[in-house]
Amino acid sequence: MKRTQVWVLSGMTVLASLSGMSQVEGQTSGSQESRAITFPDIPGYKTLICDFHQHTVFSDGDVWPTVRVWEALADGLDAISITDHLEYQPHEEDIPHPDRNRVYQIALEAATDRDLLVINGAEITRDMPPGHANAIFLPDANKLVGLDSIEVFREAKRQGAYVIWNHPHWYAQSPNGTAVLTKMHKQMLKEGLIQAIEVVNEHSYSDEALKIAIDNKLTIMGASDIHDMIEWQFNLKDGGHRPVTLVFATEKTEEALRDALQNGRTVVWFDNTLIGKKEYLVSLVQQSLFIRQTQVMESYNGKSTVVSVYIENKSDVDYILENQKDYSFYDHADIVTVKANAVTMLQVKPLKELKTFNLRFKVLNALTAPNTHPLISLNVYTTQN
Ligand SMILES: [Zn+2]
Numbered sequence: 430m431k432r433t434q435v436w437v438l439s440g441m442t443v444l445a446s447l448s449g450m451s452q453v454e455g456q457t458s459g460s461q462e463s464r465a466i467t468f469p470d471i472p473g474y475k476t477l478i479c480d481f482h483q484h485t486v487f488s489d490g491d492v493w494p495t496v497r498v499w500e501a502l503a504d505g506l507d508a509i510s511i512t513d514h515l516e517y518q519p520h521e522e523d524i525p526h527p528d529r530n531r532v533y534q535i536a537l538e539a540a541t542d543r544d545l546l547v548i549n550g551a552e553i554t555r556d557m558p559p560g561h562a563n564a565i566f567l568p569d570a571n572k573l574v575g576l577d578s579i580e581v582f583r584e585a586k587r588q589g590a591y592v593i594w595n596h597p598h599w600y601a602q603s604p605n606g607t608a609v610l611t612k613m614h615k616q617m618l619k620e621g622l623i624q625a626i627e628v629v630n631e632h633s634y635s636d637e638a639l640k641i642a643i644d645n646k647l648t649i650m651g652a653s654d655i656h657d658m659i660e661w662q663f664n665l666k667d668g669g670h671r672p673v674t675l676v677f678a679t680e681k682t683e684e685a686l687r688d689a690l691q692n693g694r695t696v697v698w699f700d701n702t703l704i705g706k707k708e709y710l711v712s713l714v715q716q717s718l719f720i721r722q723t724q725v726m727e728s729y730n731g732k733s734t735v736v737s738v739y740i741e742n743k744s745d746v747d748y749i750l751e752n753q754k755d756y757s758f759y760d761h762a763d764i765v766t767v768k769a770n771a772v773t774m775l776q777v778k779p780l781k782e783l784k785t786f787n788l789r790f791k792v793l794n795a796l797t798a799p800n801t802h803p804l805i806s807l808n809v810y811t812t813q814n
């Protein structure tokens with residue numbers, strides 16, 4: 430946690446004088462001018478922003494593969510995979526393409542000299558069970574065509590691909606909208622044919638999929654499954670964003686990305702909500718929030734014990750924090766929203782003069798398991814100048 434100084438100037442003066450503080454509560458930084466998604470790194474790892482589930486005209490999508498690369502660059506992504514359906518080819522008459530690796534080659538070429546990893550992938554598209562799955566880090570998509578429902582997964586495994594069970598809760602295949610681990614899925618897990626599961630797909634989230642991920646040690650994933658345009662589908666002009674998987678890798682290479690996925694180092698960002706394992710999720714939230722400054726408020730007779738705490742949020746998430754009630758607040762009830770890429774003022778009532786104190790919050794828009802929200806703490810130092 431950053432140490433801070435006490436500011437004993439009056440409120441307005443202090444706001445004007447906070448060096449480097451470009452915004453205060455209610456204002457947002459310049460990052461909204463760009464649509465690039467921003468998250469801090471966490472100790473020991475780089476945070477790679479990834480979307481491994483996307484479509485083009487090479488299956489039932491509406492765009493050429495280069496458009497997926499341009500969108501990814503605009504969104505500041507670190508890695509993508511284009512995962513056209515192997516078995517569903519509605520544009521086949523207009524765009525015949527016997528080589529199922531061609532979409533990857535076009536995207537890879539478009540990303541030449543750009544800071545974007547393009548990973549070969551394909552979507553295995555079957556009735557439930559097993560449903561749909563993405564095979565990524567796939568050397569040859571052609572070899573997956575025409576195999577039966579289990580054999581296609583065995584071939585993906587033989588090739589060393591990384592397999593994600595897609596939208597297990599999709600109401601078109603699971604009419605009550607829940608993810609169900611069938612006998613076939615259990616057999617596939619036993620054979621090591623699935624490594625990850627989407628708990629988020631496009632505009633949907635599944636508690637049951639999250640539980641399946643936790644119970645079976647599958648990596649927690651989320652993706653856009655975009656078919657048309659990211660900008661329209663996720664309403665970027667009104668502050669929306671595509672769902673992404675944040676992957677915590679030692680470096681930005683395919684090998685490190687794969688190692689991170691295999692070891693379950695992910696957090697999903699979906700609809701202003703973070704979902705992931707506690708150790709990575711808490712680390713990400715803690716790295717997002719800093720106490721930028723503090724200011725002890727003045728009374729007529731000298732200092733009051735009310736302290737203004739300026740919390741900077743260096744991420745794209747508007748954190749919704751519930752006070753854990755060590756101290757109550759002067760300017761908020763027990764729920765505080767700390768806006769993305771901005772500084773939020775919070776006036777705390779320690780009731781006596783304290784050089785340091787802890788703020789403890791439950792992060793309501795973060796999940797480590799169904800209905801389970803992680804706790805974070807922020808150390809505040811009010812040492813007087
Ligand atoms: Zn699908």
Ligand SMILES: [Zn+2]
Pocket residue numbers: 482483484552654
């Ligand atoms: Zn899909």
